[in-house]
Amino acid sequence: MASLQNSPSINYTLFLNSFPQLQKHNGAFSCCRRRFSLLVRAQQAPSSLTVSSSQDRPGRRHIIAAGIFASWVSLVNQNSVFAAENKKGFLPVTDKKDGYTFLYPFGWQEVIIDGQDKVFKDVIEPLENVSVNLLPTSKQDIRDFGPPEQVAETLIKKVLAPPNQKTKLIEAKEQDVDGKAYYTFEFIAKAPNYTRHALSTISIANGKFYTLTTGANERRWEKMKDKLHTVIDSFKISNV
Numbered sequence: 001m002a003s004l005q006n007s008p009s010i011n012y013t014l015f016l017n018s019f020p021q022l023q024k025h026n027g028a029f030s031c032c033r034r035r036f037s038l039l040v041r042a043q044q045a046p047s048s049l050t051v052s053s054s055q056d057r058p059g060r061r062h063i064i065a066a067g068i069f070a071s072w073v074s075l076v077n078q079n080s081v082f083a084a085e086n087k088k089g090f091l092p093v094t095d096k097k098d099g100y101t102f103l104y105p106f107g108w109q110e111v112i113i114d115g116q117d118k119v120f121k122d123v124i125e126p127l128e129n130v131s132v133n134l135l136p137t138s139k140q141d142i143r144d145f146g147p148p149e150q151v152a153e154t155l156i157k158k159v160l161a162p163p164n165q166k167t168k169l170i171e172a173k174e175q176d177v178d179g180k181a182y183y184t185f186e187f188i189a190k191a192p193n194y195t196r197h198a199l200s201t202i203s204i205a206n207g208k209f210y211t212l213t214t215g216a217n218e219r220r221w222e223k224m225k226d227k228l229h230t231v232i233d234s235f236k237i238s239n240v
Contacts, residue, residue, distance in 0.1 A: 087103060087230070089105060089106050089227070090103040090104065090105055090106060090227075090230065090231075090234075091103065091104055091105075091106055093118060093120075095117070095118070096240070097240065098117065098134055098206070098208065098240065099205065099206050099237055099238045099239060099240035100132065100210060100212075100235065100236065100237050100238070101234070101235070101236050101238075102130070102132070102212060102231060102234045102235040102236070103230060103231055103234035104120045104130050104231060105122075105128075105227050105231070107122065108120040108121055108122050108128070108129070108130070109121065109122075109123055113131070115133070116131045116132065116133055117132045117133060117134050118130075118131065118132040119131045119132075125216065125217065125220065127194065127196050127215065127216055127217040127220075128215070128216045128217070128220070128224060129214065129215070130212065130213070130214040130231050131212070131213055131214075132210070132211070132212050133210075133211045133213075134208045134209070134210060134211075135208065135209045136207055136208060136209075137204060137207065137208060137209040138207075139204055139209070140204065141181055141204055142181050142182065142183050142202055142203050142204045143174075143181055144204075147174075148172035148173055148174050148183045148184075148185060149169065149172045151172075151183055151202070152169055152172040152183065152185035152187070152200070153169055155200070155202065155211070156169060156185075156187050156189070156200075159211075160187070160189070160198070160200060160213060161187075161189035162191075164191070164192075165189045165190055165191050166189070166190045167187055167188065167189050167190070168187060168188045168190075169185060169186075169187045170185075170186040170187055170188065171185060171186045172184070172185035172186075173185070177236065178236075180203060180205060180237060181203065182201050182202065182203045182235075183201065183202050183203070184199070184200070184201045184202075184232060185199070185200055185201075186198070186199050187200070188218065194217055194218075195217070195218035196215050196216070196217065196218065197215055197216055197217075197218045197221040197225075198213055198214065198215030198216075199213070199214055199215060199228050199229065199231075199232045200212065200213040200214075200232075201232050201235050203237055205237045205238075205239065206237075206239060206240050210237055212231075212232065212235045214228045214231045214232060215228065216228060
């Protein structure tokens with residue numbers, strides 16, 4: 001709750017400036033997402049099927065059916081959100097302008113918070129929310145900032161939790177999705193009157209530093225953790 005009310009732009013600038021040993025790289029960033037397609041080939045109709053029109057019709061139906069199936073498979077592969085839209089209990093978000101998608105639990109409502117690109121939260125349990133932040137960067141890969149643990153610790157202390165909260169990094173790891181590196185980490189931020197258990201995933205693409213963070217009150221973590229992991233795992237960035 002409090003973390004969403006920080007000044008993300010200022011805090012992210014402080015975060016990025018925490019790595020002075022890194023040299024800035026100029027030039028456009030490009031990355032190709034790997035797509036897998038399924039090619040369906042219809043067996044060529046035997047020559048005997050051309051003898052009469054009555055025998056030709058079944059062959060044509062088979063070829064047409066194969067073509068429709070191939071088109072459907074191609075559509076599924078070109079739009080990765082297709083499967084996400086069918087996940088029970090979640091709704092998809094697709095931002096074509098900034099090139100990212102993710103899922104959030106059904107029932108959460110979108111709210112507007114200065115400095116955040118997208119925020120959805122539970123109106124009854126406000127600590128249960130997801131936020132997306134974008135910041136321009138000249139870096140081309142999240143690994144340019146260092147290993148997952150170092151980057152996570154710095155980001156948590158300078159951006160994701162207010163200075164008066166005690167934080168603890170539980171786990172940080174690197175994942176590769178379609179050739180793009182993501183850092184994903186779990187942490188706790190303890191305030192005087194509540195403790196938030198959170199998950200974040202970060203990556204770089206399109207000249208931007210992307211951060212998605214979700215979490216819940218510690219007392220509800222066991223109930224919510226599977227949903228929150230689904231949110232984190234659903235976050236994907238594409239080239240725009």
